[in-house]
Amino acid sequence: MRPPSIDSSSLKSPTHCNGRVLSGEAEPGNGRPRHLSEPLVLKQPEEETSALQLLDQTPLRHSPYIPVPRQRKLPEKAGIDEVMAAAVLTSLSTSPVVLNNPPSGFGAETSCDTWKEAPAMSSSCSSSSNNSGDWSWDPPSDLSTPSTPSPPLSTDIATGFLSSLQSDIEETEATHFLFGDPIPRKRKNSTKVMFKCLWKNCGKVLSSSSGMQKHIRTTHLGRKADLDQSDGEEDFYYTELDINVDSLTDGLSSLTPVSPTSSVPPAFPILEEAQAVPPVPVKPEAPMVSPLNLSAATTILSQSAPTSLCHIQTDHAYQAMGPSGLQADLKSPPPGMEISIAWQQPSLFPPPLPPVLFKSPSGCLTPIRPADVGERRPQVSPMPIAKGHPLVPPSMPKPTTGTRKPRGEAKKCRKVYGMENRSMWCTACRWKKACQRFVD
DNA sequence: CGTGCCGGGGT
């Protein structure tokens, strides 16, 4: 259509004379990451090393025992539990603090976000080759958080959600690792749900969760029978079984692997009204039953590690992805050695700000983005399908004021380097995308 | 009004 003018085309020469003229002062003439051969590059190893050291400080060797329900032993392998705990602990300690929840810390909402960001998170946590996101924080071959396979555990994790959305980080975690996603919910078919008691020598099976809870409460926890309140603690002691009435699959139903086709991302039916286990089950008369107190601990645990157990965030996936392979070292870390953080910067870097670890207002370090609650403004509708109800038409819908996007408060490349040095920005910033270097 | 970045567009 438009007759191309020679001028413009020549100016725009896509080959190497990129159009970015401004900010050319400090630049050799063009290309942004063109300083590979500069002596500065030598500095890189050092930075890296220090970073590594920093990491090393984590209590990796002796996991100090975690305040975990002692009674809470599942049918088998306490060993795995330990491993799990260790893993969790490790992750936790590696990432100093992850709970930096802005004002609105809601249950359902949170999980909603979780699912959304979950993929990204898991990718940087344990997954190996999952670059689903456009510019997901590309995780180097990161091998930590061994997704310990645990048959029985997984069984109940598959459904654990239904009972308590935030029952236990362990389970939730495992779920995420196993599926890398939200979990499809349950069979839509003619599947009957049963609840099986996991207590030591009790294989009781009931058809209602409330019944099961009651059973556990009274029979195993030795609680008052009349007490209707459930602490959510019971959830740990029973599991849910899907009995396929249709094809009579029977058996254990095991978990139904998420089918790629029907992932139904948004549908997160967590409506724990049945026993609305509050975040802090501080019932007015809680005796001092040991197993119960744990519930508190558990809760805390799950809070302190909300969805994001990642550690260290390598910088921009963008430039790192470059064919030049700047991140050579994260290729194959020596066996036994995990965490091979290799944050790098193409080159020159009179760092106005150290790129790893950022501290949040609360004074804690925030290694990686919380994988949720951080952004996403149009998340809205904590409650799905609000079927046309003449009542309360414009009540909940608080588009702007209600659902405010916190927007991280860390200075990003733009501000740090300024418009002048735009070439120093991380790729994401240059493209007006979520900053990768100074992630919240 | 600057900043951060989503969504969408161009190549």
Place this chain on the structure above:
DNA sequence: ACCCCGGCACG
């Protein structure tokens, strides 16, 4: 895939 920018929410 790379790159850019309109436009908007947030401060």
